[in-house]
Structures are given as structure tokens and as C-alpha cells.
Amino acid sequence: MAHIQDLLTAIGLEPDRAQMFNMSAAMASAFVTVAQEMTERIARLGPNPLRGPLDTLTDSERGE
Amino acid sequence: MIVAEQKSLDEIKSLIGDAERVLVVGCGTCVTVCFAGGAREAAIVAASLRMATKLDGNGKDVTDVTVQRQCEWEYLDEIAEQIEGADLVLSLGCGIGVQAIAEHFPRKWVVPGLNTSFMGLPTEQGVWAERCAACGDCVLGLTGGICPIARCSKSLLNGPCGGSEGGHCEINPDIPCAWQLIYDRLSALGKLDLLMAIQPPKNWKTSRDGGPRKIVRDDLRLGAEEE
Numbered sequence: 001m002a003h004i005q006d007l008l009t010a011i012g013l014e015p016d017r018a019q020m021f022n023m024s025a026a027m028a029s030a031f032v033t034v035a036q037e038m039t040e041r042i043a044r045l046g047p048n049p050l051r052g053p054l055d056t057l058t059d060s061e062r063g064e
Numbered sequence: 065m066i067v068a069e070q071k072s073l074d075e076i077k078s079l080i081g082d083a084e085r086v087l088v089v090g091c092g093t094c095v096t097v098c099f100a101g102g103a104r105e106a107a108i109v110a111a112s113l114r115m116a117t118k119l120d121g122n123g124k125d126v127t128d129v130t131v132q133r134q135c136e137w138e139y140l141d142e143i144a145e146q147i148e149g150a151d152l153v154l155s156l157g158c159g160i161g162v163q164a165i166a167e168h169f170p171r172k173w174v175v176p177g178l179n180t181s182f183m184g185l186p187t188e189q190g191v192w193a194e195r196c197a198a199c200g201d202c203v204l205g206l207t208g209g210i211c212p213i214a215r216c217s218k219s220l221l222n223g224p225c226g227g228s229e230g231g232h233c234e235i236n237p238d239i240p241c242a243w244q245l246i247y248d249r250l251s252a253l254g255k256l257d258l259l260m261a262i263q264p265p266k267n268w269k270t271s272r273d274g275g276p277r278k279i280v281r282d283d284l285r286l287g288a289e290e291e
Contacts, residue, residue: 007073007108007112010072010073010074010112011073011112011115011119012115012116012119012120013115013119049119050115050118050119
């Protein structure tokens, strides 16, 4: 994971955009916690500068 | 194997300069095994360059391809069309691969994406260590299979020197003293008498001291039968 974050930094992206969390399938509340944490972090960082603002993306780029 | 490390993305970007169409060429042999320039690394470098140059405001057309061996013309012929279509080739092969492309495609600009480090082996996962210096006159038969040229910091042939302390080299305690290793191995195998034999001075002409080296095998050359 550290290697990926270094790579993102070299590319010019924020390393915090990628993170790995380890947990078992039985750790639902932990999953919710880290999902919220990542959602807040990504919202704080803003849209991926490689893809542009949300309203400029196609449906498939938005994952729809 | 030949062991290499990737250059930083910044240095690679600087080497690429203003080329618009870049072909990243991986190699399927040594640098694949040491995780520096195989198909996976070529794809990652190409994707990284696409992203980095787009963020810089000058997105480049970066594609990648990997051949079995960059150091043989036949394998380079397979990607001749892709190479001709690129402004610049970024080789993720060792220094031999870079030069093979440059020599085979004289009009194409090729730059290295790796720093070729040494000939060695993985001593554990993620760790590679030098083992051979290609001196051209192998002495491993006298030293118990441990190379004093590659593994002694001074390449001594009559070591150990005064800098050997507790089996380690004075330049770095993480480096084992090659001559301590040689002595211990010969001792364990009951062959210490090998160290007592007087050896003539080593002929360094077979190493780099004799200039660029070349091997010609007439028995293998095409047309040798007819000559």
C-alpha cells in the first residue's frame, strides 16, 4: 500500500485517495466506520483531477 | 539474473521531454523476475505517465508492450511496427535492452526507464544481492563457490584485509566479508589447502580492463559449415 501511495504522489495525486483496511466479513460496524471515513476523506479531497468535475463525466464514468 | 531498479517518475518524465507518442517496452526476462521492467511494471509506468502528463496539462499518448527478451533482435522485430509508430521508446529493459533497441532501430530515440544495477540473485523475497562481476576469468573453483571479485568490497584475491571485523566488511557491517565466507566454506569442506597454492596474478584483460568484450563462436555462426 505504501508503494501505491508513493506512486500516486509521484503521479501528482493525493496519496490519501487510496487506503487498505483489513477486516473480516463479520466486522460490519468496522466496515461502516471506514467507509464513512473514506467517503469524508474523498469529499474533502474533491473530485479526481484526472476526471474533472462530476457534471462533465459520462454516465459510465460516474459508474451509472 | 541482471538486477535493475526503476528510475523515478520525475526522471522518466524528464527523459521523455516533449515526445507525444511514447511506447514503454518491458522485457520478459531478468527485469521481470526482479519486478523492475516486466509486463506488469510496463503497464504501471505507462498508466502513471498518462496520468502524470495529463495532470501537467500535456497528456501524452503512452502505450506499452512487453517482449520475451529485449536483448535479441528477433524479439524486437515482433514490435517493429509499434516502435516505428512512436516518437520515443522508453525501455524498461536492462542497459543491454536499451542498446539493442537503439542499435536495431537506428532512427528511433530510446531512453532508459531503469538503472541496471548488477548481476545477482534474490536472497529472500524483495532482496537482491550481487554475485558476479563478469570478470571473464572465473576463480570460483578456487574459492569454494564464493566470488571475491563481486563480494569483496576491494575485489581482493588475497584477502581478508584488515577491515574484516567479526566476519563483516568495514565499509558496511551488513556486508559479510567475502574472504571470511570463503575461509569458512573451504574449512567446512576440508579444502583449506586450496588457499595455500600460489596463484599467478589474475589476468584482468578478460574483465573491463581489456576494453569492450566480444565472444565469437565460429561453430555457431551461420554459414560456418560452408566456409
